[in-house]
Amino acid sequence: MRQRHNKSLQRTVPGPLKARVLRAGTIVAVRAPIPLRAAAELGRYGAMVGAAALAVTGLLWSDHAGAAEISARQMQQNAYELTLTNDRVLDERVARGYLAQAAASVCRGLSPVLGKYKFESKEALGTGLLAREPPSYKFVQEVSCATPSQSSPAKRTPTVTSPAEMQRVREEVKNLSEAYFRLLANGDFEEAYAQVRQAVLGTDKATWTREKQAFRSLAGDPLSISIVKVTVYDNPAEAPEPGLYVAADFQNSYKSVPYECGYLMWYRGDSGPYTITRTETGHVTAETLKTIPTGQRSELLGKLRCVAP
Numbered sequence: 001m002r003q004r005h006n007k008s009l010q011r012t013v014p015g016p017l018k019a020r021v022l023r024a025g026t027i028v029a030v031r032a033p034i035p036l037r038a039a040a041e042l043g044r045y046g047a048m049v050g051a052a053a054l055a056v057t058g059l060l061w062s063d064h065a066g067a068a069e070i071s072a073r074q075m076q077q078n079a080y081e082l083t084l085t086n087d088r089v090l091d092e093r094v095a096r097g098y099l100a101q102a103a104a105s106v107c108r109g110l111s112p113v114l115g116k117y118k119f120e121s122k123e124a125l126g127t128g129l130l131a132r133e134p135p136s137y138k139f140v141q142e143v144s145c146a147t148p149s150q151s152s153p154a155k156r157t158p159t160v161t162s163p164a165e166m167q168r169v170r171e172e173v174k175n176l177s178e179a180y181f182r183l184l185a186n187g188d189f190e191e192a193y194a195q196v197r198q199a200v201l202g203t204d205k206a207t208w209t210r211e212k213q214a215f216r217s218l219a220g221d222p223l224s225i226s227i228v229k230v231t232v233y234d235n236p237a238e239a240p241e242p243g244l245y246v247a248a249d250f251q252n253s254y255k256s257v258p259y260e261c262g263y264l265m266w267y268r269g270d271s272g273p274y275t276i277t278r279t280e281t282g283h284v285t286a287e288t289l290k291t292i293p294t295g296q297r298s299e300l301l302g303k304l305r306c307v308a309p
Contacts, residue, residue, distance in 0.1 A: 070102045078145040080106050086137040089121045095139045107145035115142035115240065118203070156235040156242055169246060170230040173266050176274055177227045177248040180264065184212055185222040185254075197267065197275035218285070220255030243269040245277075251306050257283050261306035280305065 068086040075081055082099050084090075096114070103112035119139035160166050176195070183192035189209050198205065229249040235242055245267055252260040262281035266274040282304035284292075292300055 068098065070098065072102065072106050075142075078107075078110065080143045080145070082106070082141045082143055084137075084139040084141070087134065089135050089137050090139070092119070092139075095119065095137070096141070099139065099141045099143075103141070103143040106143065110145035111148050113144045113146050115144060117141040156237050158234045159244055160232065160234050166232060169232055169244065173246040173248050173274065174227045174230050176266065177250060177264050178225050180276070181225045181250065181252060182222070184216065185225075187213075187216060189213070195274075195276055197277045215257075215283070219257040219260070219283070223253040223255065226251045226253075241267070241269065243267055246274070249305070256286055258286050258289055259284050259301065259304060259306055261301070261304045263305070 068084055068090075070082055070084045073081045073083070080103070082102055084095055084099055084102075086095075096117075100112070100114065103114065106112070117140060119137070121137045122135055160169060180192055180195055183189075189212055192212070193205060193208060196208070203211075227248050228251050229247075231247045231249075233239070233245040233247070236245065239245055245265060247263045247265050249263045250261065254260065260281060260283040262279065264276055265278035267277045268274045284300065284304060289297070
């Protein structure tokens with residue numbers, strides 16, 4: 001079962017969705033196909049201020065999406081919360097593409113600015129009774145409506161000035177990420193949470209702590225903590241704030257969870273320490289792994305975002 005607080009397992013771009021926006025009791029048509037370029041350009045660092053978690057249960061493959069609904073709730077003047085629900089898992093960029101068009105409809109002439117988001121998805125993998133559980137998908141996106149001058153991003157320049165500094169950034173984030181996972185494995189949740197940028201992660205401290213405690217109980221003692229790739233995004237123009245964004249892809253192993261994969265997104269502003277603004281994680285238990293045919297395990301690991309060192 002996957003929560004981003006889950007990222008989508010589905011990598012195939014589905015066909016056109018029958019989507020609609022529900023606003024103040026009025027149904028507004030959102031016609032597909034929807035241009036996805038703007039949403040795709042946000043990349044991993046763009047509006048990525050959420051959390052994701054994926055837990056695998058059974059085996060279900062889907063190439064086409066069913067009917068989706070997008071509801072809009074006004075939070076304050078020119079600020080909305082959009083919620084997309086679907087009966088099948090969507091690729092994240094596809095979901096954000098639909099939400100981007102819905103945001104344009106809701107803002108009615110103003111420029112939509114996508115903010116925090118989170119999503120929860122469930123997709124079965126494997127065999128047995130759990131494989132019969134139907135998939136589901138929910139994506140919540142915050143949107144503010146701004147005048148064009150407010151929404152136009154200022155030109156940004158790189159902050160890393162040399163290859164040596166770039167290497168130092170990678171090493172710092174690798175070390176921070178390994179330390180973060182060891183804090184979680186040891187049950188030092190207070191210290192681990194201090195590294196989380198609370199305002200943008202998309203979940204409160206109590207919920208975050210419960211989730212980490214539950215995974216620790218499920219996974220057991222760590223066997224290996226591996227940061228397999230570090231990617232630096234230096235002051236990207238599409239990001240919500242200027243600064244350095246660094247993604248640390250990981251592949252961890254525990255006594256009862258042989259694979260926990262995903263990435264942490266670290267952010268550093270002009271001054272101050274690195275903080276985590278986004279997490280995406282997927283895992284499979286040893287018990288479930290036994291039900292996955294050997295020939296399908298590489299595809300499973302791909303869906304969990306496990307990457308080669």
